[in-house]
Ligand SMILES: [Fe+2]
């Protein structure tokens with residue numbers, strides 16, 4: 001029998017050689033735990049993320065917008081499933097994960113604790129929230145855990161239409177009446193900062209980053225990803241003719257990047273800790289859906305057992 | 310609490326002429342539902358022409374911890390590869 005230290009050394013050597021880790025391979029307990037936490041949080045985010053948009057399906061302004069929004073939301077449900085499946089390969093059941101979410105013991109992306117107040121928010125969510133998610137997810141296609149990386153590849157293929165449909169919504173509003181353009185601007189004002197918060201705390205305040213980078217669970221740090229997102233998004237907002245609500249935003253010739261203002265971290269931590277505008281409503285909705293659907297799940301099992309007998 | 314639906318592995322043939330490949334997994338009460346769920350999750354954009362679903366618990370898998378010994382018999386059989394045989398330069402198409 002090899003010692004744990006020896007196994008850990010060999011494991012790190014495999015990671016350093018850019019080998020992928022697969023479900024039945026030996027892995028340090030902390031690696032497994034970190035993955036379970038990260039992938040399930042990601043799965044919960046996909047599922048809870050369906051709620052702010054689901055709220056607007058019946059009020060979509062045209063059939064074209066309605067089918068697109070429906071298809072996007074359905075994709076998010078699928079993303080949740082890919083990610084729950086990836087988590088299950090680590091030896092935890094989906095029921096346990098869902099239970100953790102419903103009991104308030106699991107986290108999901110704070111962005112979904114903000115309300116979607118106008119139709120323009122469907123534009124901003126697709127453009128900024130899916131946009132930020134894509135930046136994060138593209139980096140994760142190279143993550144060291146095989147099932148997670150494969151889920152990311154599949155998800156990234158599906159995401160690009162999400163961002164485009166959101167951008168198109170904003171573009172249409174911006175080319176419309178003054179009131180429509182204003183609705184788009186106000187929506188961007190509401191979503192810009194929360195979108196930047198999606199990348200998490202600064203690297204210096206993110207205690208797990210170093211270990212996650214060493215294990216190649218994370219391939220880019222929070223600040224790197226956030227900078228990349230800002231650099232990509234600013235010129236796109238210009239095309240819309242919208243103003244990004246940050247007086248400190250300006251191109252830095254020397255760095256070759258945009259400088260931008262400081263995030264309101266008090267607000268960030270407040271929402272993470274459960275005091276955002278929609279934290280309670282989102283969880284209540286998830287629990288209600290789960291409870292009210294229980295009889296359907298039970299009936300399906302009873303039917304399958306009867307057929308098999 | 311309700312009983313969890315069992316797990317199924319999903320294999321998809323993307324087009325005729327290609328083999329079925331593992332795409333992922335789904336939970337479902339029975340095979341028929343597993344097929345429908347797999348269709349809804351993995352072929353929303355015409356990614357398949359045929360789907361297989363297999364109960365995950367029916368799969369017997371090799372153990373990576375023993376893969377050294379397990380695949381060992383093939384390791385030293387270099388004579389199974391064409392490059393093992395030396396032929397003069399002028400012999401073509403072989
Ligand atoms: Fe998604």
Ligand SMILES: [Fe+2]
Pocket residue numbers: 076130133159162
């Ligand atoms: Fe998305």
